[in-house]
Amino acid sequence: MESRAGWSDPFVERVGQEVRRRRQAAGMTMQQLADASGVSVRMLSHIELGEANPSLVTVAKVAHALGTDFASLARQTRPGTLVVDAPGTATGIWSSTAGSHAVLSAASTLRPSAALWDWTLVPGDSYQAEPDPPGSEELFLVISGVLTLIADGHDDTVLDAGASARLATDRGYGYRNDGSKPVRFVRVAHVTA
CATH class of the missing domain: 2.60.120.10 (Jelly Rolls)
Incomplete structure (x- = not known):
């Protein structure tokens, strides 16, 4: 049986918000991000609105164009030499x-x-x-x-x-x-x- 599902809703929303935040902080238009990432403006719009179910490769391309990586878009990272996450918070x-x-x-x-x-x-x-x-x-x-x-x-x-x-x-x-x-x-x- 092939699974027919995808990313969790909180993940999709978090990635969309983070993509928009980083794009705007970099002073990029959606078209500029599309050109830099090779991802269509339409897909980027859906990602930012939390309406897309993008592949990991698509998220990685967008992250790279924003000067970051998949994990940084997906998960909030805290600075420090030792960072511990409590059980159930992943x-x-x-x-x-x-x-x-x-x-x-x-x-x-x-x-x-x-x-x-x-x-x-x-x-x-x-x-x-x-x-x-x-x-x-x-x-x-x-x-x-x-x-x-x-x-x-x-x-x-x-x-x-x-x-x-x-x-x-x-x-x-x-x-x-x-x-x-x-x-x-x-x-x-x-x-x-």
């Missing part, structure tokens, strides 16, 4: 109609940043991602269940609980749960700008 980013979900747990303030995600895929569910910019990669650690990694140019790779992997994400890729139990995994995404 940002819910994606969910599927089947009940799968992904949470952005933490993100670095370095550029490009690294983002720590906590994913749960229910049995039979999947997530298909668009290619990231060249040089991007993800690290995975399966906490429970069995995760199948899908990457263009590679056979499907099955990771049991406790297994870890590194995947170049500059190609089509995705995650799937072919098992009978939910799979929970953490991933660290390093998307170059």
Whole structure:
């Protein structure tokens, strides 16, 4: 079963507000941001109004054109040498109609940043991602269940609980749960700008 859902409403609203705030602070028109990002004015308008369900790649392009990255648009970062988030305060980013979900747990303030995600895929569910910019990669650690990694140019790779992997994400890729139990995994995404 392919999931037919997307970003959470609070995430879409937060990204839209942050894109508008950063665009206006930079003195950019929507057309200038469209030219710099390669994203249409119409899509940018929908993003700023919180009406779009953009891909991660689209959000990353807009973020790059604004001089930042996906994690900075998605999650409020606080300065400091040690920043701790209480349980339950992580940002819910994606969910599927089947009940799968992904949470952005933490993100670095370095550029490009690294983002720590906590994913749960229910049995039979999947997530298909668009290619990231060249040089991007993800690290995975399966906490429970069995995760199948899908990457263009590679056979499907099955990771049991406790297994870890590194995947170049500059190609089509995705995650799937072919098992009978939910799979929970953490991933660290390093998307170059």
